[in-house]
Amino acid sequence: MKLAVFDCDGTLVDGQADVCWAMARAFARAGLPAPTDHAVRRIVGLSLPAAVRALAPALSDEQNHAVTEFYRSSFRARREEGLLDEPLYDGIAEMLRALHAGGWQLAVATGKSDRGLAACLASHGSADLFVSLQTADRHPSKPHPAMLEAALFEAGANAQEAVMIGDTSFDMAMARSIGVAAIGVEWGYHQPAELIASGAARVVATAADLAAALEETLP
Incomplete structure (x- = not known):
């Protein structure tokens, strides 16, 4: 074996371009300042809630959940539109x-x-x-x-x-x-x-x- x-x-x-785009969009939709692309690349590999927590540890659980869900919906839409690379x-x-x-x-x-x-x-x-x-x-x-x-x-x-x-x-x-x-x-x-x-x-x-x-x- x-x-x-x-x-x-x-x-x-x-997939870093799409990950950075979706994360910036998710933070913006939640009314929060977006992290830098460098910061986002550093957390690739973590689960999504843990990644958002690492990027913005001061967020409330409600804000973390909002960013997470906005990210998921943005990423899914990008895939369905055939734009994911x-x-x-x-x-x-x-x-x-x-x-x-x-x-x-x-x-x-x-x-x-x-x-x-x-x-x-x-x-x-x-x-x-x-x-x-x-x-x-x-x-x-x-x-x-x-x-x-x-x-x-x-x-x-x-x-x-x-x-x-x-x-x-x-x-x-x-x-x-x-x-x-x-x-x-x-x-x-x-x-x-x-x-x-x-x-x-x-x-x-x-x-x-x-x-x-x-x-x-x-x-």
Whole structure:
């Protein structure tokens, strides 16, 4: 058994433009000053309520809920209008297919919603590659390990048979907390030094480097 569990935004796909747009729109609709794009990119990977809380900790629960719901409706409308742009990073499609063909089990653990993840994977024709899809709809926000634990359970793997791949310190800390090896990618939203400090065994620069690192981690 070899299980590779991937984060989505910032690891498999680059959806930062839409995330920043939807967050700015949500804050504006709630009558609140919008966070900077840099601040928004820093919280990608958290569940939506936790992300809004991190961006604006002084908001009341009611305000947090309003921003969260405005974000969801804005993002959903953008998808339904065909305006959403979540391209796969270079080499990711080929790497996923090669890992799958080589006997790896693949899973996703993401701060996206069930609907958002399903739509994203379907748009790239890759949903059939994954044995487990874990989202923030059914789990506490990262770095809580619940979604990673669920991926292990559904794949029938133990912690020593799995690797977590992500672009944020949230992913690395989640993996470290339950003894899963972690590999960081440098094309996402947190810096390599942060990933190493949070538990990454290594940080890779390309999809090809990631494939090689996975084989070295679980030969």
